Amino acid sequence: MTPDAIPRDRLTLWVNGREVSVIADPHDRLSHILRDRLGLTGLKEGCCEGECGACTVLVDDHPVASCLMLGFQAEGVRITTIEGLTQGGGLSGLQQAFLTYGAVQCGFCTPGMVMAAEGHLRANPDGDRAAIRHALAGNICRCTGFALIVDAVESEAERRQADLSNAMEAGA
């Protein structure tokens, strides 16, 4: 079947806190829709087969390789891309940690890596180093050797823990 012969339909997604609607093919990958149709080019594609993790986004707070998800599978869920982390202006704590710890080199895997780490920290706030390393196993970085990324994520977990205990003390 040539690309023109494929039926198209209206797809409504909830991306970075906003509802968006596009006409899409049933077989369009979520990564393609986010990047090429919605212009969210912070999302990178490195392999289109779920091996490199560059296209990682959050789906209801869970990190997902968006090249392995069809756009129509993403209806009714909350999608967060790297563009959605900086809402309100400045860098998120995690993004700042990536800079401070030298966890960024060429920057191509970085958006996916940040989203994978963000998803991990939301579900596992304790910042266990071994758990962080395994959480990032699906994201390939060819520049940094990973350790500095793990350092950055670990420090952000500590910062969030400290924020949490400060907030609890203030509340108590």
Add this chain to the structure above:
Amino acid sequence: MGQVGKRLALIDGVEKVTGQMRFAADDAVAGLAHAALLFSPHPHARVLSLDAGKVLAMAGVIGVWWHQTTPQNGYNSAIWLAGQQLLADERMFPAVVRHVGDRVAVVLADTEATARAAIELLEVTYDVLPAILSPEGAQAHTGPTVDADRQPTYLNPVAEVALDHGDVAAAFARASHVSQTHVTTPRSHHCAIETHVCRAWPEANDRIAIHSPCQSVFAVQAVVAQALGIAADRLHVTKSPIGGSFGGKAEPILDPICAFLAMQTGRVVQLQLSRHETFTATRTRSATEGRMRIALAADGRILGRDVVVTVDIGAYCTGGAYLPGSMLQRMVRLYDVPAERYRGRAVYTNTLPTGAFRGYGSPQIHALGEIALDLAARDAGFDPVALRLRNIVGPGAIDPWQGLNLGNARGADCLRRGAKAFGWETRAKLAPGTGRFRRGVGMAAATHINGCFPGDDESTTATLGLQADGGIVLNCALHDLGCGSDTTLAQIAAEVLGLGLQNIRVTPADTDTCTYDLGTRASRMTYIVGEAVRKAALALDQAIRDAAALALNAAAQDLTLLQGCVQSARTRISLADLAAWLVARKTALPSATQTHRATANPGSFAAHFAEVEVDTLTGRVQVTDYLAAHDIGRAINPMLVEGQIHGGIQIGLGYALYEDVAVDPGTGRLRGDSFARYTLANAPEMPPIRTLLVEEAEPTGPFGAKAVGEIATVAVAPALVNAVNAALGTRLTDLPLLPERIILALQN
């Protein structure tokens, strides 16, 4: 002040962590046309016919081109300046394809999906020819590399390099210990996460713009001009941000085709490879096989070495003709050996072409040399560190091949300090154990170059100028591959100018606005370009103080630049106010251009130490501890230096243990052609890493700095192989150490 030595974040880091960095394929362009390539399924075949009837009938297809409708100029994708003499044996679409993955045809269409669907419908007939798929087969296929009409013959060897230094026969005759080791190294792939991509479009005055992630815009210009047979000044090349290269994007592979399509159609054309295509149709590191004989004296002195190396460069010459010489260059700069015999040859095979990959021959020759030396040490009863300390070159050593002074060579410091920090003396004596899991430690030393002197005119030109807004712009043909060279160079400028990093803006390379430069390669950015920037900054400092002297009615020698201001004891003016004052008075803003021409090529040195645990049941190797000591001269930004070392270890670890695109000897196809089938070390596989920087200042480097980018990966594979051999008592010498190879060695 105080910028050098600081752990500063990347100047372009915010764009990178927010996803705002505009990589080559990120900008939406109305009317963007997409190209897709058809690749040869055969390792050697004549392309007889192409039927594009079905494709040309498809909606959205703009056109189809193949060898009969494209320029057939021979070119070499590894040249970096026009007129460079290097075998021009490649064509955009050759009539005879020479490897699986060679280019047969291209389709241009309105969407990438249409272009890729169309490729599947092209009908091609081939006359399949006999193929040479191994270097052994290539050895028999010999003759001159060009015929009487200077056309390439594809006969071997492509290049041969020999060195005879001292009396090798006498060295072996009086040796106490003689050893011989045979090492093979695999074809490894760069695996930059951004796949290869290029954009091109027509510009005014009959020119073509090319925007691509490259390591030299001038190399792109030279290669495309050669391939298309047009004047180089018709090409305007700009460098896009680069999503990793490691040498993989050093050669313009897509740019000639992309430029040709833009010329033919007047469209903005994008050509981006898939991951599979990046594996199978770009470049890999060349595979090598080498034999090293070592003559040792009773006191551990290396009396002589006798080395034979064959480099499989694949189907096209590219820069492969340089490799035997590059390997020799690195080999003779590590140890002080009175007698050396070296024979290196590069041969064609009908396999994927090879090219630059982090170290350019260094990883291969160090795998041979450092594994061979370790086995020699074991046989003769020497401690590996002590044996290396006995022989390593010292400051001011002269290499026996090019006669270059190796500068403030601090390899011995790396060995001593690294061994102490690692606890080598104690750990090397520990028994490996007798159970299922065996532990061992290993180490290796390494050296690498700083730039291209004396092979090339190693000069570069930097311009620094005060802008009307008070900012400082650095203009130089810069290609930051992600290593942070823009940041490092800005730090050097900021240090001299008494500014912060945020005051310096760096412009990317552009053939229309930058002076020629060799590009980001050969570990030359900090050492060569850094010195040009330092000199330009010194000149700008003088020019700004001269201008401020007028504004402040002070003597220039009484003024200093500090924290964005020019000041004396009694008065000051900010750079922004100074710029405004000068513009208001119709006075030129201070600017300085300096050319630095290097006349030295000192060595960077390293010693790496590793501990491994080997599962004797499965053959799996886990690296459990790692220490890397580096002679860096002076770290301009220690955080970025450490980042280079960490990343180099990841690539070297894969080189030792996992990575091989593995050409199938029957079909010529690659087995490792996707991330699923080409194993990389990921976060859980990486060991804890300690880095140790030896900062003893190289007098010819900016603030004493030397290179780290390539040497970071050079010592890794031999250190790990030596650790595995120590753990198992084996003599494994074929890389990578796949589990089946380890199990086989244990069974024997």
